[in-house]
Amino acid sequence: MRTRLPSLTALLLGPLLATAASAHQHWLAPERYDPSPGQAVSVRAFAGTGFRGEAKVWAPERCVRLTARTARLVDLARGGSPGGESWARFAASDGGGAMLAYESTFVPIALPGREFDEYLEEEGLTGPAAARRASPSSAPVRERYRRCAKAWLSGNEAKRATTPMGLPLELVPLDVPGLARPLRVRVLAEGRPLAGALVRSWRAPFDEAGRPRDAATRDSVAITWEARTDTRGEVVVPCAEPGEWLVATVDMRPSGDPAAAEWESTWASLTFARAIGARARR
Numbered sequence: 001m002r003t004r005l006p007s008l009t010a011l012l013l014g015p016l017l018a019t020a021a022s023a024h025q026h027w028l029a030p031e032r033y034d035p036s037p038g039q040a041v042s043v044r045a046f047a048g049t050g051f052r053g054e055a056k057v058w059a060p061e062r063c064v065r066l067t068a069r070t071a072r073l074v075d076l077a078r079g080g081s082p083g084g085e086s087w088a089r090f091a092a093s094d095g096g097g098a099m100l101a102y103e104s105t106f107v108p109i110a111l112p113g114r115e116f117d118e119y120l121e122e123e124g125l126t127g128p129a130a131a132r133r134a135s136p137s138s139a140p141v142r143e144r145y146r147r148c149a150k151a152w153l154s155g156n157e158a159k160r161a162t163t164p165m166g167l168p169l170e171l172v173p174l175d176v177p178g179l180a181r182p183l184r185v186r187v188l189a190e191g192r193p194l195a196g197a198l199v200r201s202w203r204a205p206f207d208e209a210g211r212p213r214d215a216a217t218r219d220s221v222a223i224t225w226e227a228r229t230d231t232r233g234e235v236v237v238p239c240a241e242p243g244e245w246l247v248a249t250v251d252m253r254p255s256g257d258p259a260a261a262e263w264e265s266t267w268a269s270l271t272f273a274r275a276i277g278a279r280a281r282r
Contacts, residue, residue, distance in 0.1 A: 024048055025202075025248050026056070026267055028087075028100055028151035029215055033178070033244070033273035035153060040091040043076070043100060045149065050220025051202040051246050055085045064103040069160050070096065090153075097155020097176075101165040106144040108261055116141040120252075124198035124228075128252045128263060143252075144261040152177045152272040164188055169251050169266040171199070174234070177272035181240040186233050187268070189251050193233025200226040201237050202246045210276055212244040242276040 024047040035041045046053035058080035066077040070092050079088035092098050111119065113136075120129040148167040155161075156176075164172050167188075174184035187194040200223050207213045229235045239245050252265040 024053065025051070025246065025269060026147045026149055027051075027053075027246050027248070027269040027271045028102060028149045029212070029271065030090075030100070030151055030153060032211060033152070033154055034275065035092060037094050038091050040089045041153065042086045043088045043090060043151070044085050045087055045102070046215045048215070048220075050222065051204045051215065051244075052218055052220040053215055055216050057083050057085055058087045059083075062104050062107075064105055066102045067100070067165070068092075069099045069101070069163070069165065070094070076100070092153065092155070095155055096157030097160050098153040099160055099163075099165060100151045100153070101167060101170075102147065102149045103167050104147040106146045106260070106264065108142065108144045110140045110142050112140055113138040116143070123250055123252075124226075125250065125252045125265075126196070141263065142255075142261040143263045143265060144255060144257075145265045145267065148266060148268045150268075150270045152270070154178050154273070154275075164191070166191070167268065169194075169249070169268040171247055171249060171268050171270040173270065173272075177245070177270070178274045181274070182236045182238045183247075184234060184236050185247060185270070187229050187235070187249055188233060189266075193229075193231075194251060195229055195231045195233055197229045197233070197249045197251060198226060199229060199235045199237070199247060199249045201239065201248075203239070203241060204244045204246075206243055206273075206276070210242075212273065239274060242274050244271065244273050246271050 026047045029044045029046055031042045045056045047056055063077050068074040068076055068090055076088040117132055148169050152161055158176050161173050161176050169189050172186045187197045202221050203224050227235050248269040250267045255261040255264040
């Protein structure tokens with residue numbers, strides 16, 4: 001485990017274009033994490049580095065699913081206007097909390113071989129990096145990537161937080177985010193525990209009113225912590241300080257569609273908030 005400064009380079013999010021070695025994180029950002037029952041919350045998404053980024057517009061053609069788990073599963077995918085920054089407006093009917101989940105389609109990109117290798121090292125993707133070293137090449141590498149993002153709106157129904165959402169790659173909290181410190185998390189890939197995955201976290205402080213700051217204008221922050229999952233796919237994230245939290249990981253493997261790409265990556269994130277003075281559950 002170690003603290004690191006955020007990368008300043010970014011992976012260009014466009015088809016078949018060369019770029020720098022590091023990749024953006026992507027996360028869901030509700031305007032507040034503690035809505036009252038019946039209070040509508042606007043949900044946006046951001047991509048960037050250091051938990052600061054650019055707001056991504058709603059593109060329904062990129063969406064596989066956008067859902068919320070409350071007492072039932074709610075489809076949010078029709079709530080946004082194409083090209084708008086608000087992806088959905090959601091109001092929970094009770095105080096049990098809600099887990100929001102988004103899955104995107106694959107998007108193709110290409111990188112020069114050297115930059116692709118640097119990107120693998122930066123993201124801790126040891127398996128693909130070893131495979132590349134065994135068969136080195138400077139030729140451009142075709143990759144396709146997708147996003148799997150989750151956000152927890154606070155509540156007292158633990159099963160809503162701890163039940164997997166069925167994403168291709170997901171961070172599943174084993175305790176209630178925002179209450180547990182530290183927070184136990186399991187990484188699942190296609191529903192199975194993923195051992196050896198590098199998990200990282202960031203924390204953005206609240207504003208003067210105790211609310212999340214706008215991710216498009218606030219300062220970037222350093223990685224607060226990182227570690228790899230154990231044989232059960234689990235890791236324990238220290239998150240005692242108040243603020244907005246981002247936990248993220250990435251998995252890369254040979255592409256399931258070799259005609260489309262040589263490699264495919266899936267990026268998973270979980271956002272939640274820990275309130276000032278929140279009572280810890282251990």
